[in-house]
Amino acid sequence: MINEIFYSIQGESTWAGLPCVFVRLMGCHLRCGYCDTEYAFHEGKRWAVDDVLAEVERIGGGCSLVEVTGGEPLLQPSVHELMRRLCDAGKTVLVETSGACDIAACDERVIRIMDLKTPGSGEVERNRWSNIEQLTQRDEVKLVLTSREDYAWARQVIAEHRLPERVKAVLLSAVHEIPPGRELPGATGLSLRDLAAWVLEDGLAVRLQTQLHKLIWDPAARGV
Numbered sequence: 294m295i296n297e298i299f300y301s302i303q304g305e306s307t308w309a310g311l312p313c314v315f316v317r318l319m320g321c322h323l324r325c326g327y328c329d330t331e332y333a334f335h336e337g338k339r340w341a342v343d344d345v346l347a348e349v350e351r352i353g354g355g356c357s358l359v360e361v362t363g364g365e366p367l368l369q370p371s372v373h374e375l376m377r378r379l380c381d382a383g384k385t386v387l388v389e390t391s392g393a394c395d396i397a398a399c400d401e402r403v404i405r406i407m408d409l410k411t412p413g414s415g416e417v418e419r420n421r422w423s424n425i426e427q428l429t430q431r432d433e434v435k436l437v438l439t440s441r442e443d444y445a446w447a448r449q450v451i452a453e454h455r456l457p458e459r460v461k462a463v464l465l466s467a468v469h470e471i472p473p474g475r476e477l478p479g480a481t482g483l484s485l486r487d488l489a490a491w492v493l494e495d496g497l498a499v500r501l502q503t504q505l506h507k508l509i510w511d512p513a514a515r516g517v
């Protein structure tokens with residue numbers, strides 16, 4: 294089931310800034326308190342893989358970068374055929390995953406951007422720690438932080454699993470616009486400026502990132 298397919302500027306990861314076609318799959322079994330894509334939980338329609346490939350070409354023209362996201366893209370078994378066919382078509386394929394599903398099932402050409410869920414997300418128990426062993430130098434790990442406590446947790450996890458040695462990049466992101474009235478256990482909000490100061494103070498081998506698309510367009514906009 295597909296929620297949306299769109300052509301935009303990649304807003305995150307080491308691929309940020311590049312034109313990219315996004316294929317957003319429907320459904321997620323997590324409920325991160327800050328989730329900016331709740332509309333993907335239940336809205337979607339069935340697409341044949343051939344039709345998705347044709348749509349990627351139609352809207353992206355010659356764009357060679359494709360990201361498969363969601364929702365949680367790895368929940369649907371047919372995502373693997375889709376990603377394999379995109380790789381076969383010569384695309385550079387990124388998958389953005391919560392890390393709550395087994396990432397080993399992905400085609401080896403697929404670049405995995407795996408989010409490690411922090412305590413402030415409300416879904417820290419869902420992290421599938423065995424996925425870390427599967428990561429390679431082509432993959433990236435991302436941590437979306439909601440508070441100083443999340444930062445301290447992230448620093449500990451990064452050191453314990455030697456993440457900077459394991460993957461291409463460890464991305465630290467500050468949560469964007471916590472929706473009012475939403476439960477966010479232990480979270481007090483976090484500014485990029487504070488996060489930058491802490492990273493410099495501790496000399497962490499990480500890459501600070503923002504969501505570029507939310508600077509370019511309305512942060513609440515869909516399909517960008």
Ligand SMILES: C[S@@+](CC[C@H](N)C(=O)[O-])C[C@H]1O[C@@H](n2cnc3c(N)ncnc32)[C@H](O)[C@@H]1O
Binds near residue numbers: 330363504
């Ligand atoms: C919508 S999720 C889809 C992929 C997958 N479910 C996951 O969580 O990685 C894509 C990315 O957006 C991040 N994200 C969602 N809401 C956010 C927010 N309010 N601020 C910053 N990042 C956010 C998630 O943490 C995740 O890394």
Ligand SMILES: Nc1nc2[nH]cc(C(=O)O)c2c(=O)[nH]1
Binds near residue numbers: 302330362517
């Ligand atoms: N422009 C843009 N870049 C993105 N990178 C990761 C996204 C996601 O929702 O997974 C995303 C998104 O939704 N839009």
Ligand code: SF4
Binds near residue numbers: 325329330363364365
């Ligand atoms: S795992 Fe991703 S899509 Fe699911 S609730 Fe969390 S941020 Fe949203």
Ligand SMILES: [Mg+2]
Binds near residue numbers: 329330
């Ligand atoms: Mg997004």
